[in-house]
Amino acid sequence: MKGKLADLARRAVSSLAHSHHQTSASTSISSSCFRYYSSVTTTSPPPNNKLFVGGLSLSADEKSLLDAFSVYGEVTEVRILYDKETGRSRGFGFIHFSKEDEATCARDAMDGKAFFGRPLRIAFALDKVRGAPVVVPRVRNSENAPVPERLNSFKSV
Numbered sequence: 001m002k003g004k005l006a007d008l009a010r011r012a013v014s015s016l017a018h019s020h021h022q023t024s025a026s027t028s029i030s031s032s033c034f035r036y037y038s039s040v041t042t043t044s045p046p047p048n049n050k051l052f053v054g055g056l057s058l059s060a061d062e063k064s065l066l067d068a069f070s071v072y073g074e075v076t077e078v079r080i081l082y083d084k085e086t087g088r089s090r091g092f093g094f095i096h097f098s099k100e101d102e103a104t105c106a107r108d109a110m111d112g113k114a115f116f117g118r119p120l121r122i123a124f125a126l127d128k129v130r131g132a133p134v135v136v137p138r139v140r141n142s143e144n145a146p147v148p149e150r151l152n153s154f155k156s157v
Contacts, residue, residue, distance in 0.1 A: 045123065045124045045125065045126050046124065047100055047103070047104055047124050048100060048103065048124050048125070048127070049096060049097045049098065049099060049100045049102070049103045050094055050095070050096050050097075050103070050124070050125040050127075051069075051094065051095045051096075051097070051103050051106060051107055051122055051123070051124060051125060052092065052093075052094060052122065052123050052124070052125040052126075053065065053092060053093050053094065053095055053120055053121070053122050054091065054092040054120070054121040054122070054123075055091065055092075055115075055118050055119055055120050055121045056080065056089060056091050056092060056093060056115070056116075056118070056120070057115065057116035057117055057118045058088060058089050058091075059116045060080065060089065060115065060116050061080065062078045062079070062080055062093075064116070065078045065080070065093065065095060066078045068110070068115065069095050069097075069106050069110070072097075072102055072103075072105045072106035072109060072110075073097050073098065073099060073101075073102025073103070073105065073106065074097065074098040074099070074102065075095060075096065075097060075098075076096045076097065076098050077094075077095070077096040078093065078094075078095050078096075079093050079094050079095075080092075080093035081093055094125055103124070106122075107122045107123070107124065110122055111123075
């Protein structure tokens with residue numbers, strides 16, 4: 001879904017820049033200034049013993065995840081998140097291992113593998129302090145790249 005939205009945004013910016021360029025030769029809009037609105041980062045969290053597991057089928061439950069991941073080490077906790085209103089799975093969860101190297105082994109082995117007919121997306125989970133915002137660093141292509149004016153007020157401290 002994010003990929004489709006990003007593609008649509010690129011096309012819209014490209015068409016806007018193209019039409020704007022035809023009407024005004026002195027000013028042009030670069031599509032690169034809009035990439036800062038994307039929430040996708042290229043860096044992954046540092047290794048730890050907690051894995052984020054995305055792409056879960058609605059048929060997956062804690063027991064099936066425990067059975068699948070306990071092959072790689074001692075699993076201390078499995079949690080799938082559910083929608084509060086409908087009670088249906090939100091399609092992701094977390095798996096805690098007793099050791100970091102076991103989590104690394106499980107991530108390497110299971111990332112992209114089919115589980116109940118859907119490929120899993122596995123990454124090391126971010127530690128979140130309850131109630132505090134999580135700041136995810138943005139990656140720029142260039143240090144000299146201009147930051148859109150609206151984003152200047154949102155610089156991280």
